Amino acid sequence: MIEVEHLSKVYGSTTAIQDVDFSVQKGEILGFLGPNGAGKTTTMRILAGYIPATTGTVRVAGFDVHEQSLAVRKRIGYLPENPPLYGDMTVESFLGFVASIKGVKPGDRRQRVTWAMERCQLTEKRKVLIRKLSKGFKQRVGIAQAIVHDPAVIILDEPTVGLDPKQIIEVRNLIKSLAEEHTIILSTHILPEVSMTCDRVTIINQGRVVATNTPENLLADLRGNLSYQLEVAGAEGTAIARCLQSLPGVEEVEIKSHPQQQERQQILVRSNQLKELGQQLAQAIVTQGWDLYEMQRLRPTLEDVFLNLITSEVVDEEIVTESPQETPEAQVDDEENLENA
Ligand SMILES: Nc1ncnc2c1ncn2[C@@H]1O[C@H](COP(=O)(O)OP(=O)(O)OP(=O)(O)O)[C@@H](O)[C@H]1O
Structure with missing residues (x-):
């Protein structure tokens, strides 16, 4: 359903991701796991068609994200790290608005909005202004806007960040229930998230994929x-x-x-x-x-696997880099502007 090949993204002098390869099968939940700054958000944005890659290709259901972006956008639902929600709209009117801009036919909109609210347990909040909702409910609205047009693929960037433990369990259960009909990529830096929710995990560190496997096989390697x-x-x-x-x-x-x-x-x-x-x-x-x-x-835990992979990467780098030089972080914001345009 999703094929990512040799994907790289350079922001000015910062290489955010390099030669990233992975694929996701239909109906699967893939966890995209990495520490802060590993390149998760960059990868998710490219997959969702928000920013272009520097090199490499992404295909969703056979369509190229760059060449056939309209066909891909119809098939993708995206929950960014900070979902853009309109606080002065009610849940129902906001989802109706999103359905219209995502190309849902006028005759189908009411039914799609009702379905998304039911899936995300938002029905009782449908007349409430979004700005009056708790963080957990806002996150559900974020997920509802990602699924309202019934996309084949759902991309979720750090979906449980900032939620309390009860809300985290609810959102994880919601994600698992969505996998029955959708293909899901979930980016996270939280290990239990992948072991509890995902079928397979791709681990990314410093912009490079260091492992892709099922949580069980990663443990078996250790x-x-x-x-x-x-x-x-x-x-x-x-x-x-x-x-x-x-x-x-x-x-x-x-x-x-x-x-x-x-x-x-x-x-x-x-x-x-x-x-x-x-x-x-x-x-x-x-x-x-x-x-x-x-x-x-x-028994080793997934945390051991993660630390083992990430530590060995750092050690490898220290061996090859005899005199590491400080590279000033590039402050290139043109991509952000492109996204907001
Ligand atoms: N617009 C930008 N301009 C310049 N550099 C950027 C930009 N966006 C990201 N970067 C850099 O690219 C690298 C990867 O960042 P990215 O946000 O993709 O990582 P991440 O894994 O999502 O991290 P986090 O979990 O902290 O959000 C970092 O070094 C970051 O500073």
Whole structure:
């Protein structure tokens, strides 16, 4: 449904994104995850046809975003980071207005607006002025304006930013329910957002895609970095650490408690291979005549995957950049002006 190839965007002397590739299948929710300044908003704006790319292509349902922008706009609903809402209009009249500018036929508008309000649980607020709504309800109006023309693709830029925990759950549930009929791209810097909402995730850092996979497969890639937390008694921590460190497959042993403490030592063991180490660790401890009080295998989280990918990117860069130079951030606002025109 969406194909992004070799997409780059340069603002003056700032390269916001570089050679970005990914695709989204029909009916899928793709999470576009990255830290602040990674290039998420830039990518979402290009996809929505708000700003042109410097190089590369985006195709939506087979149409080129740049060459066939009208056909693409009809098929896309976009929730920007700060949705432009008219505070002096009621929810219903605003959505009617958006439906008209999005090309919904006059005879279909009432039905489309009713449908969007129902989906976003806005029906009871339909006569309320938008400026009088809470942040959570305003966000729902933002989503309703993105879906009112029944687009095949919905692009949501940081849809839960600034919401309270209850509103976040409601908006996430709404997004999941929309996926039944739509293809969705959701940009976020919040990890739980992708693990709770998305089928697949593309991770972007410093303008480049560093991974695309399902949350489960990204975690599976880290299984090699299994770690074990042990509670052992019978010897000093340093002696236990020395023994465990000599076992095949053990990458690192860390003593969490005081190394000279004789009672229950807290030890963290990191493995360097896919093989489970639990049995081996237990056997080594028992053979030494020590007491094993507890052993827990620590599973990596999506946060570990994210930090691992982003940290390795930074390390790679430090290796190649021998004398990093400060590049003054370009203040190029012409694209913003284009967008507002
Ligand atoms: N109009 C602009 N002119 C100049 N530089 C820009 C412009 N818009 C974005 N940038 C720069 O491009 C880079 C990517 O910004 P972008 O807003 O796409 O990132 P982001 O991942 O959405 O970040 P955030 O989560 O903080 O919104 C940043 O270095 C940013 O300063």
